[in-house]
Amino acid sequence: MAPTDVISWLLDTDPALRWQVERDLLDAPEQQWQATRARIPQEGYGAALLAHQDPGTGLWAGGAFFPAGFLEDPESRELPGQPWTATTWSLTTLREWGMDAAPLIARDTAAKLARHAHWEFDGSLPYWGGEVDVCINAMTLANGLWLGADVETLVDWFLAHQMDEGGWNCEWKDGSTRASFHSTLNALGALHEHERLTGGTDATREAQRAGEEYLLERNLSRRLSTGEIVGPWVDHFLYPPRHIFTALRALDHFRRTGRRDQRMQEAVQMVQAAQQDDGTWLQQHVLPGEVWFEIDVGVGEPSPWLTMQALRVLRWWNEG
Known part of the structure; x- marks a missing residue:
């Protein structure tokens, strides 16, 4: 595939992906990408x-x-x-x-x-009340807002379970007092959805800012204590990511919030370095487990989903 063919390749995909290509890479008229999205x-x-x-x-x-x-x-x-x-x-x-x-x-x-x-963790816990896991509650908060469910108690839950260093950790219930890249990014995504759809509050905006600082202080990639890369998953890009943190996924979050910071530069370089000569990005990891059907390619193959996400992240970054 020649680099000039990448956009055509991305357009020849499912509506769930194609509408994002039209909006985020081609600046198509809203009427056009909304029509694709409606499919x-x-x-x-x-x-x-x-x-x-x-x-x-x-x-x-x-x-x-x-x-x-x-x-x-x-x-x-x-x-x-x-x-x-x-x-x-x-x-x-x-x-x-x-x-x-x-x-x-x-x-x-x-x-x-x-x-x-009801949640499997405790069969008596109602679905929209969430449970004890940060990542589960993040998905529940965002999904509930999307569907119009009453999930405001989960907003309070996130405020109460934010750790001193600004992030969150799903293992808080096991005694952990240190935040996690994975949990923090998922919590931030949910709180951003809450702000986008409801306007948020001073408390939720402060929580988001602290969570973002937790990641930025670590350059979206490194341990604060040693400066080492926090894990191999940082630059092992995958789709679907489920709950996994990657530099690409973190940058896409900041793209959505509109916040640029020079401390993202190393993460940007990771994304740039992963681009292939033909202009695509490869699937680098697939989480095992039963699925209804496959929605992306196997490891080592050019991924339309990752390519679209990487191109829009780099476009956003370069425009800044």
Whole structure:
């Protein structure tokens, strides 16, 4: 593939990806990319994922975070990775594709989940109240806002569980007092959605600023204590990322919030270095686990999703 063919290659994809190419890379008229976006629930990946929702309960795979019966089945728990088919993952995928929530609202999804979904961590915890895991609660807050559910108690939960150094950690319940790159980025994404959709509060804006400073002080890549790269996952770009932090995913968050900072430069260089001679970015890692269907390529292959994300991040950075 010649570099000049990359945009044509990206346009020849599912509406869930194509509309973002039109908006973020081509500056297409809003009428055009909105029309492409409106096709998500009607065809391709979006329609296929919606078809797996149970019409009676609103659930996917019968469970909130895991499929029904997964935790009780010893053979299932010995499989590599975890299933990515249950309700929280399916809702998050549709939301992150940019699908309008209207089809799910028409199905009364939020109310059905309030009645039928409970967290596997504690079967008595109502779905929209969240549980104890930062990343799970981040997805629940963002998904609830998208669907019009009452999730304001989760906003307070994030404020109460922010650590002294500014970030969050899913392992707080096990006694951890140090923040995590993964947990912090997921929490920031949810709080940004809250601000975008509701206007936020002084407290939530302060929490976001502190969380962003936690990442920026570490150049989106390094331990503050030693200066070492925090983990191999920083520049091992993957799609879908699920809950995993990468430099690319962090930069895309800051692109959405509109905040540039020179401390992002090393992360930008990681993204630049991963571009191939043909202008694409490769899938560098795939999280194991059951999926409804594949939505991107295998390891080592040119990834349309990563290429689109990297190109829009670099465009945003260079325009600044």
